[in-house]
Structures are given as structure tokens and as C-alpha cells.
Amino acid sequence: MNYAVIGTGWIAESYIRGTQLAENINLTAVYSRTAEKGLEFGSKFSCTNIYTDLNEFAKAEEFDSVYIASPNVFHYRQSKLMLENGKNVICEKPAAVTPEQLTELFELAESKGLIFTEAMMMAYNPVSLKIKEAIGKIGEVHSAHFDFSQLSSKYPAYKRGELPNIFNPEMATGCLMDLGCYCVYASSYFFGMPDAMTAHSVFLDTGADASTSAILIYPDMDISITSSKVGQDFCGSQIIGDLGTIKIESISKLTNSEIIFNDGVREKICGDVPKEVLMKYEAESFRDFVSDYEQNKNKYLNAKKHSINTCIMMQDIREKAGIIIQK
Numbered sequence: 001m002n003y004a005v006i007g008t009g010w011i012a013e014s015y016i017r018g019t020q021l022a023e024n025i026n027l028t029a030v031y032s033r034t035a036e037k038g039l040e041f042g043s044k045f046s047c048t049n050i051y052t053d054l055n056e057f058a059k060a061e062e063f064d065s066v067y068i069a070s071p072n073v074f075h076y077r078q079s080k081l082m083l084e085n086g087k088n089v090i091c092e093k094p095a096a097v098t099p100e101q102l103t104e105l106f107e108l109a110e111s112k113g114l115i116f117t118e119a120m121m122m123a124y125n126p127v128s129l130k131i132k133e134a135i136g137k138i139g140e141v142h143s144a145h146f147d148f149s150q151l152s153s154k155y156p157a158y159k160r161g162e163l164p165n166i167f168n169p170e171m172a173t174g175c176l177m178d179l180g181c182y183c184v185y186a187s188s189y190f191f192g193m194p195d196a197m198t199a200h201s202v203f204l205d206t207g208a209d210a211s212t213s214a215i216l217i218y219p220d221m222d223i224s225i226t227s228s229k230v231g232q233d234f235c236g237s238q239i240i241g242d243l244g245t246i247k248i249e250s251i252s253k254l255t256n257s258e259i260i261f262n263d264g265v266r267e268k269i270c271g272d273v274p275k276e277v278l279m280k281y282e283a284e285s286f287r288d289f290v291s292d293y294e295q296n297k298n299k300y301l302n303a304k305k306h307s308i309n310t311c312i313m314m315q316d317i318r319e320k321a322g323i324i325i326q327k
Contacts, residue, residue, distance in 0.1 A: 001287045002062060004029035006054075006078055007069030008041035011092060015067055015119070016045055018279025023146045025287050054078070065290060067119070067283075068092060071165050072172035072174075073326050079116065082206035083108045084160045084216040088115040090286045094181055097327045099174050105279045108302055113290045115300070120310075121278045122185055123283040123303040127254040127270045131239075131246060132190065132258050134269055138259045140220075144191070145240075146251050149211070149233035158204065166207045166229065169325045174208035176201070176323060180227035181314060182252040184236075187216055187223050188309040190239070194218050197313070201321035204230075214317050249319030253278055 001024060005012050008030065019025040019303075029049040032038030038050035051057035058081050065088040068078050071277070076096045080087050083105065095118040096102035109116035122128050135141060154164035165171045166178060192215035201209040211228035226233075239246040246269070249256035257269040285303075288296045318325070 001025050001065055002028045003065040003067055004031065004051075004057070004060070004063040005067050005227050006031045006057075006067065007092075008032050008037055009069060012067070012069040013041075013044070013201055014275050015069065015279045015283065017276040018043075018281075018285045021276060024291075028063045029057070029060060031046065053324075054081065057089065058082055064088060065090070065115075065181060065286070067266040067286075069119075072097070072177055073170065075172075076105065078106065079105050083114055083116060084114060086112065088290050090117050090119050090282065090284075091116075092119045093185075094177055094314065095307065096124055096174075096311060097177075097306060097325065098315060101206045101327075102311045108307070114315065115203055115286070115293070117286060117289060117303055118307040119282050120182075120185055120303075120307065121252060121282060122182070122189060122254065123306060124281040125254055125278060126281065127257065127273075128189060130269050131248070131254060131257060134246050134257075134267075135239060135241070137188065137244065137259060138239070138246060138261075139243030141239060141241045142221045143240045144187075144221070144223045144238065145226070146223060146237045147235070148182050148251050149226060149228035149231055150179060150180040151232040152229040155230055158206070165203055167206050169207045171326045172327070174212075174323065174325060175227050175229045176209055176212040176314065176317060176321070177325065179229060179252075180212050180214075180225060181310060183225040183227060184214075184308045184313050184317070186237075186251055187225065188313065190307065190308045191218060191221070191223065193309055193313070194223070197316060199211070199282065199317040199320040201323055203322075207309065209321065209323050212317065212323070214321070216313075216326050269302060294314055309320065 068091040104145040196217040199214040201212040216223040245260035259267040
């Protein structure tokens with residue numbers, strides 16, 4: 001696979017370093033709004049093929065696939081442009097703001113015989129399946145708590161009166177869109193769609209949500225979701241059964257997870273995993289979808305289902321919490 005990257009931030013760098021751990025995935029071009037920034041970024045990976053015109057980039061012939069790591073507000077438009085020009089796309093989460101946008105992108109890809117998928121680590125992380133298996137060991141599950149609260153490195157800038165992208169609703173960002181989406185995806189992945197939900201947000205004066213909480217209601221259980229960009233969690237997430245509890249340190253990476261049975265016995269599920277390895281799983285899955293769709297069809301369709309379910313749930317949470325962002 002020859003691929004190119006849109007975006008020059010830390011997440012794009014992590015993805016590229018992940019591809020370097022995989023086979024048959026070659027970086028051939030970088031798109032940046034400025035040549036200077038593009039060259040500075042590309043030089044880290046011996047890539048000097050830099051584009052600053054997005055339409056020219058979309059028509060380029062030296063790559064067949066694109067990884068999109070631009071700000072959220074550009075994901076839908078850039079994904080659509082790449083697909084329209086015959087490029088397979090893996091787009092950072094959230095790949096689109098509304099379910100209608102996301103469904104349109106999946107349908108456009110299918111109509112052109114292309115792959116479109118969301119770069120949600122949980123979808124491709126083998127630990128996801130291990131946690132599903134572990135759920136079967138903890139008896140009846142009636143409650144779970146998924147949290148992603150991480151003090152933003154951009155919060156001091158906001159406190160100084162600046163407006164970082166992550167706290168600007170016009171960039172389709174905020175706490176739920178940046179962190180809470182991992183909790184929502186976990187809910188869909190492990191337990192499916194809820195019957196009902198409630199939600200509440202605390203807002204900054206920019207209009208972005210600083211923290212968002214939700215309760216997802218199922219016939220025989222509920223899931224509480226908490227997320228914050230203005231405070232740091234140290235307790236992690238839990239799935240609570242009547243025989244034991246699954247503790248997950250990082251809901252985005254599923255690292256340092258274990259079962260703690262009621263008698264105190266502990267069973268390790270996963271230790272720490274470098275971010276680049278998690279990105280490697282994403283990149284390899286994307287490569288496999290492109291190179292042999294039929295062989296990997298079930299995995300692709302499963303990731304698609306949970307991406308759409310998550311997008312539907314995210315929209316519902318935003319409506320109930322009063323979150324207004326750029327679409």
C-alpha cells in the first residue's frame with residue numbers, strides 16, 4: 001500500500017510510526033497548508049513529496065490511500081474529496097459529525113469499490129476481543145462505568161484567553177468529540193445500542209463542553225459515561241459483574257486491564273502497549289481491507305457498524321446535553 005497523510009500533528013506522526021512497524025505500507029506524500037511545515041514534518045520520515053493544494057493532492061497518482069488527521073471539522077469534506085478521486089480513506093475519529101455524513105461516506109466508498117474506515121483504535125485492537133471474552137467470566141453485568149478524563153495540554157492557553165482548536169466549537173471539537181467518543185464506542189462495542197439515555201455537559205465560555213456525562217440505559221443494565229478535558233482521572237473504567245469486575249486503566253487504549261474476582265484473585269488481560277503499536281493495528285487492518293476485502297469483510301463491516309452506532313449515540317448525547325458544534 002502506498003499512502004499519503006493529511007495533517008502534520010502528533011497523531012499523524014504516531015500513525016506513521018505505527019506503519020513503520022508493519023509490512024507493505026509506504027508513506028509517499030504529505031499534505032500541509034504550508035510547504036515549510038509539510039517539509040519539516042515529512043523530513044522526519046524521509047518524505048519530501050509535499051502538497052499544499054488539496055485538489056491537486058487528491059488527484060495525485062503516487063498513492064492509492066490516505067490517512068486523514070486534520071481537525072474534526074474538515075474530516076467529512078476531505079474524506080469525500082479523497083473518495084471522489086479514487087482514494088481509499090482511513091480518517092481519524094470522529095470521521096464525521098452526523099450519522100448522515102458518515103453513512104454518505106461509507107456509501108460513496110462502496111459505490112466506487114473503495115475502503116472508508118474510521119481510525120478508532122478499539123476497532124482494531126486485539127485486546128477488544130479479550131475484554132469481550134473476559135465479560136463472560138464476571139457473571140451477570142448490570143452496570144459499567146467508562147471514563148476518559150484527561151487534563152488538556154491546551155487548557156493553560158485557554159485560561160490565558162487564547163482559543164485553541166480543541167476548545168473551539170467551530171472546529172467540531174470539545175470534550176465529547178475528542179475524548180467522550182471513546183467511551184461511547186466502548187459502549188456500542190461491548191453492549192450494543194441503548195434503549196434510552198440522559199446527558200449533561202459543563203461548558204466553557206467559548207461554547208465548547210469542558211466535561212460531558214451520560215447514562216446509557218439498557219433493559220437489564222446501565223452504563224455511566226464521564227469525560228473531561230479540564231481534569232485528570234486516575235481511577236479508569238470498570239465493567240461490574242456479580243462474580244467480578246473488569247478494570248481498564250485506559251478506555252482509549254484498553255491497556256493495563258484486568259479481572260478482579262470477588263475473592264480478590266486477579267487475572268491480567270493486557271499490560272501497557274506503546275501508542276505506535278496500537279496505530280500499527282489500525283494501519284494493518286486498513287491495508288488488509290484494501291488488499292483483500294473479501295477475506296477481511298466481516299471485520300470491516302463490524303467496524304463500520306460500531307462507527308455508525310457511535311455517531312448516532314454521539315448525536316443523541318449532544319442534543320440532550322445542549323452541545324452545539326460546527327457540522
